[in-house]
Amino acid sequence: MRSVVALEHVLQIFTRPAASASAAEPPAAAPAPAAPAPPDWGRLEAATAALDPPFAVVDLPALRANAADLVRRAAGKPIRVASKSVRSRPVLRGVLATDGFAGILAYTLPEAIWLAEEFTDVVVGYPTADRAALRTLADHPLAASRVTLMIDSVEQLDLVDAAVDAAHAHVNVNAAGGQARPPLRVCLDLDASLRLAAGRVHLGVRRSPVHTADQAGDLAKAIVSRPGFTLVGLMAYEAQVAGMGDAPVLAPAEPAAAGGSGSAAGSGSAAHPVPGARPVRRAAASARAEVVRQMQARSMAELAVRRAAAVAAVREVAPDLEFVNGGGTGSVHLTTAEPAVTEIAAGSGLYGPTLFDRYQAFAPAPAALFALPVVRRPAPGIVTVAGGGWIASGPPGQDRVPQPVHPAGLRMIGTEGAGEVQTPLRGAAADGLRLGDRVWFRHAKAGELCEHVNVLHLVDADGSVRAVPTYRGDGHVF
Numbered sequence: 490m491r492s493v494v495a496l497e498h499v500l501q502i503f504t505r506p507a508a509s510a511s512a513a514e515p516p517a518a519a520p521a522p523a524a525p526a527p528p529d530w531g532r533l534e535a536a537t538a539a540l541d542p543p544f545a546v547v548d549l550p551a552l553r554a555n556a557a558d559l560v561r562r563a564a565g566k567p568i569r570v571a572s573k574s575v576r577s578r579p580v581l582r583g584v585l586a587t588d589g590f591a592g593i594l595a596y597t598l599p600e601a602i603w604l605a606e607e608f609t610d611v612v613v614g615y616p617t618a619d620r621a622a623l624r625t626l627a628d629h630p631l632a633a634s635r636v637t638l639m640i641d642s643v644e645q646l647d648l649v650d651a652a653v654d655a656a657h658a659h660v661n662v663n664a665a666g667g668q669a670r671p672p673l674r675v676c677l678d679l680d681a682s683l684r685l686a687a688g689r690v691h692l693g694v695r696r697s698p699v700h701t702a703d704q705a706g707d708l709a710k711a712i713v714s715r716p717g718f719t720l721v722g723l724m725a726y727e728a729q730v731a732g733m734g735d736a737p738v739l740a741p742a743e744p745a746a747a748g749g750s751g752s753a754a755g756s757g758s759a760a761h762p763v764p765g766a767r768p769v770r771r772a773a774a775s776a777r778a779e780v781v782r783q784m785q786a787r788s789m790a791e792l793a794v795r796r797a798a799a800v801a802a803v804r805e806v807a808p809d810l811e812f813v814n815g816g817g818t819g820s821v822h823l824t825t826a827e828p829a830v831t832e833i834a835a836g837s838g839l840y841g842p843t844l845f846d847r848y849q850a851f852a853p854a855p856a857a858l859f860a861l862p863v864v865r866r867p868a869p870g871i872v873t874v875a876g877g878g879w880i881a882s883g884p885p886g887q888d889r890v891p892q893p894v895h896p897a898g899l900r901m902i903g904t905e906g907a908g909e910v911q912t913p914l915r916g917a918a919a920d921g922l923r924l925g926d927r928v929w930f931r932h933a934k935a936g937e938l939c940e941h942v943n944v945l946h947l948v949d950a951d952g953s954v955r956a957v958p959t960y961r962g963d964g965h966v967f
């Protein structure tokens with residue numbers, strides 16, 4: 490059994506490549522990379538031969554290439570790492586040691602306080618109602634100087650004040666012998682959705698109610714006039730661009746299409762194929778992609794104007810604003826073009842999960858993979874692996890299901906899908922597999938893979954392996 494290595498070693502692993510661009514010198518004309526090479530299965534199999542699945546690996550050459558490509562697309566602006574899409578402290582450390590990355594966008598306050606033991610700039614990307622964590626923050630001046638809270642309403646400031654011990658209620662007020670609370674750093678969250686038809690159509694996610702520059706200015710005034718808070722940043726995340734693929738995607742082949750041991754499972758439409766269905770589906774996918782592209786172009790044009798106006802309104806009352814954050818993996822190259830934006834958030838592009846196969850402008854390499862063991866053979870042409878139901882969050886659908894990728898040609902069975910404790914897989918490759926062999930999968934999303942394993946095995950180009958803990962392996966489920 491391999492041990493979890495010292496964190497410094499991981500730092501060395503990440504800093505070895507000289508792939509990334511300097512944040513100070515934008516690599517303006519850098520060409521887009523070719524489609525990523527598929528994983529080197531021989532190297533991954535050899536490196537992990539002694540491990541019993543289930544286990545997860547991060548292919549370091551792929552991770553480095555993905556990091557370098559994010560930096561290239563950011564064209565000189567620093568990337569704040571979205572920790573929800575990494576969920577391993579040593580991996581975060583390695584990424585942050587790479588030129589072009591600076592700061593963390595965390596997802597909970599307890600996580601941010603934990604990370605702030607080590608990292609100096611941690612923005613919580615979402616509001617918190619964790620009263621105990623707020624009290625911990627207010628009680629620790631070092632953490633309070635490193636962690637930034639996300640705010641989109643005065644109500645949230647009230648919640649923070651109510652949560653913090655009365656003895657710390659006002660900065661620099663030491664009444665009744667109470668200890669003064671350090672000022673808490675806050676970032677104003679601006680809604681980046683596209684609203685059409687006088688607000689009746691909302692394209693984007695439901696997050697901040699602050700949509701206009703005037704609303705942003707008003708909330709900024711409320712924050713700066715309130716004791717105990719310092720307004721240090723503005724964030725606007727355009728999910729409808731960054732998180733929505735614009736490439737035509739066909740749904741995976743219907744499971745029963747190959748026939749065979751035809752259980753009641755997965756019959757449905759594929760058992761009665763409609764002549765010409767494929768071209769129709771292809772045309773529908775292209776049409777959908779075109780609609781997405783047009784919506785995204787319109788959204789970015791609208792947002793560039795509104796975000797700049799909001800930043801100007803906020804800077805009027807908070808001239809020392811430290812950062813304006815925008816974007817995500819899917820929009821890095823677009824968001825960075827806005828002069829008002831000072832930094833880009835991204836995380837998923839590091840691991841390259843399947844949902845990020847659906848973009849036209851970039852193609853991350855599959856850097857995070859997991860292996861499950863074959864445990865039985867229900868019938869010719871079918872093997873069953875243990876576990877498998879590592880389903881991603883979001884609107885339920887086929888695109889949230891992990892994909893078997895090696896050996897090629899295996900697919901899930903329609904009525905069972907990715908199971909809680911076992912997953913049958915059908916396909917030509919099944920008969921070549923023996924009990925105990927592995928089937929390799931990709932997760933649909935990036936960080937959620939780490940909720941299923943305590944350890945990530947980092948496999949380097951030379952086949953060496955180091956094990957590092959996930960958040961879960963460090964004893965944390967945030």
Ligand SMILES: Cc1ncc(COP(=O)(O)O)c(C=O)c1O
Nearest residue numbers: 571574726817818834835836837
């Ligand atoms: C606030 C915020 N910024 C950025 C991102 C982009 O993260 P990623 O690059 O992992 O898709 C997200 C993803 O949900 C987000 O919520």
